[in-house]
Amino acid sequence: KNEVEQSPQNLTAQEGEFITINCSYSVGISALHWLQQHPGGGIVSLFMLSSGKKKHGRLIATINIQEKHSSLHITASHPRDSAVYICAVDQGAQKLVFGQGTRLTINP
């Protein structure tokens, strides 16, 4: 079993829908990262959080440390949100452990 599990692996939705991507992990962490990877391959950091909730525009990330679970929400989804979303955990060491990614497609 992977240390970081994301669900769903693939998600297709219509423009405007509310999107939720989940991340569960089995190890103790110092922080959790949500990343966005576009088809060209480049990766952008969306959030780094260690407790509670963060919001940036239409994106919201939450984390429950006790339950070892985090969610990424996208409100009013748009085709430009189509990308792979990756959850990664920081165990306090120098490297991250990555989930398998969730491929999100938003249709107009």
Added chain:
Amino acid sequence: SAVISQKPSRDICQRGTSLTIQCQVDSQVTMMFWYRQQPGQSLTLIATANQGSEATYESGFVIDKFPISRPNLTFSTLTVSNMSPEDSSIYLCSVGGGRGNTEAFFGQGTRLTVV
């Protein structure tokens, strides 16, 4: 924050040849990370590049196949040597993201196809 310039963005190479990927960071950083992302897979750490010392390789990766240079605190290269089709992947460099207190920043990725 950190901005990383990675090149080339993509290349198609013949088997048996080598490709060197470069990453330039706009600020000085102690550690740089090199990742491989095989088709449909998540990121796998190849090695950590420290300035002034040998890179630290993860299990399954060796220096002869993936030599790394780190001549200063803003630059690093990864070479994929003696390539085979199995090396076709996206390669990414990264800084930050560890020790619980830093955001992770990534280069634009190099999409390598070996034919």
